[in-house]
Amino acid sequence: MSDVPALDPLLEQRRSPSVFDPEHSLTRPELMSLLEAARWSPSWGNTQPWRFLVGLRGDATHALIVETLTRGNLAWAPAASAILIGLRQVAALPDDPKGELRTYDYTAYDLGQAVAHLTVQAASLGLDVHQFAGFDHAALAATARVPDHLQPVAGIAIGRWWPETERHGVDPAIEAKEQRPRQRRPAGELVL
Known part of the structure; x- marks a missing residue:
């Protein structure tokens, strides 16, 4: 459509690759930048009702997450x-006296916004993100x-897309x- 602004x-070049460079490592500053982008996402009442379990390839948390992946995502x-x-x-945080008065209906929406911010930040760093739901949520918890x-709501794979000219196997x-x-x-x- 010619009347749609660029x-x-x-955003335009974002992709959800299923082929990540197995040699690429995420640096600590890159990880902190991604988490900082998520931290500054808007949320209902500025409650920031999201958290992240972080597994870096090769560490125990990564291995724990991998054990819960469905067959398709395990590939x-x-x-x-x-x-x-x-x-x-x-539910309320253990130390939140107002917790009983809060609603948690919007927390999935807020988590989604935080992950969207993280995704755009990843793109700005030359990284790619593939979000997925295929893992055993109860076993992971x-x-x-x-x-x-x-x-647990969603998995977020982060890394460098493995270019076709470099990949094998x-x-x-x-x-x-x-x-x-x-x-x-x-x-x-998209518009009703």
Whole structure:
């Protein structure tokens, strides 16, 4: 559509790769920058009702998360430099005297905004993000000892997309998925 203004390249070129460079490592400053972007996301009543379980490839938390992945995600996600699990608050914090008065209906929305901010920050750093739901939420919560007031919602794989010219040994089904063109519904279908 010629009357639609151009998107910012960080948004227009965003992708959710299933092929991450297995040699790339996320630096601590990059990780902190991503978490800082999420921290500054808007939230209902400035409650910031999200938390992240952070696993860097090779550490114990990453291994714990990988153990809970569904078969489809197990084929690609472990190669990401980091896997985060986004958690939303579903009950009062243990030390929040006003907690009983709060509503937790919006916390999934707020977590989504925080992850969106993290995703755009990742793009600004030359990183890619693939969000996913395919993991055993209950097993992860139990194994990671997630407090009762938090609920695992989404996985967030972060790393460097592995360019086709450099990659080798990728599962053919995943390779075929990578080759599919990016498509979106027409904008007219998004407005009621």
